[in-house]
Amino acid sequence: MKMIHSYWAYLVLAMLIIATVNAIIGLTQKKEFKDKDLRISLFTLISAHIQLLIGLGWYFMSPSYKALKEVGMAEAMGNSDLRLLSVEHPLMMIIAIVFITIGWSKHKKQTSDIGKFKAIAVFYGLGLLFVLSRIPWSHWLS
Numbered sequence: 001m002k003m004i005h006s007y008w009a010y011l012v013l014a015m016l017i018i019a020t021v022n023a024i025i026g027l028t029q030k031k032e033f034k035d036k037d038l039r040i041s042l043f044t045l046i047s048a049h050i051q052l053l054i055g056l057g058w059y060f061m062s063p064s065y066k067a068l069k070e071v072g073m074a075e076a077m078g079n080s081d082l083r084l085l086s087v088e089h090p091l092m093m094i095i096a097i098v099f100i101t102i103g104w105s106k107h108k109k110q111t112s113d114i115g116k117f118k119a120i121a122v123f124y125g126l127g128l129l130f131v132l133s134r135i136p137w138s139h140w141l142s
């Protein structure tokens with residue numbers, strides 16, 4: 001489960017970067033919102049939702065959750081590594097995926113190309129920032 005979550009993260013991160021950059025380019029160059037743009041945004045949404053399910057599944061089996069239960073919330077908060085893995089990372093990733101989902105549904109309600117690109121650029125961009133801020137980089141890349 002940990003391995004799947006760890007490898008799927010490359011796909012989510014890559015798609016999130018591609019979708020955000022693609023929307024910013026579309027917005028600034030006033031492009032038409034085409035099928036390709038819809039597919040990029042949709043694939044990013046789906047990959048993020050799959051990661052949410054894998055993450056939730058892994059969370060309750062993870063050593064971090066076990067440690068959190070053992071030492072309690074107050075003590076876990078005092079340990080930066082345990083706090084990141086058991087509280088900050090899961091919480092921030094859920095918020096990021098909420099932003100991405102809001103971006104997707106807002107883009108659908110827009111009638112103009114600029115409106116669609118803007119919704120994706122803003123909300124996927126916020127999601128990307130949240131993801132980047134609380135990925136356990138040292139665990140992932142070591």
Ligand code: HEM
Nearest residue numbers: 006009051052055056059062063064085090093094139140
């Ligand atoms: C966009 C969504 C997410 C991304 C990109 C992401 C990415 C990652 C990465 C790269 C790692 C490190 C893997 C490693 O050590 O090899 C990790 C660990 C972890 N993630 Fe996520 N994650 C996401 C969402 C979630 C969610 C929603 C949860 C739970 C609710 C979650 C729970 C965990 C847990 C429990 C760990 C491992 C902690 C440990 O090593 O004990 N993740 N995640």
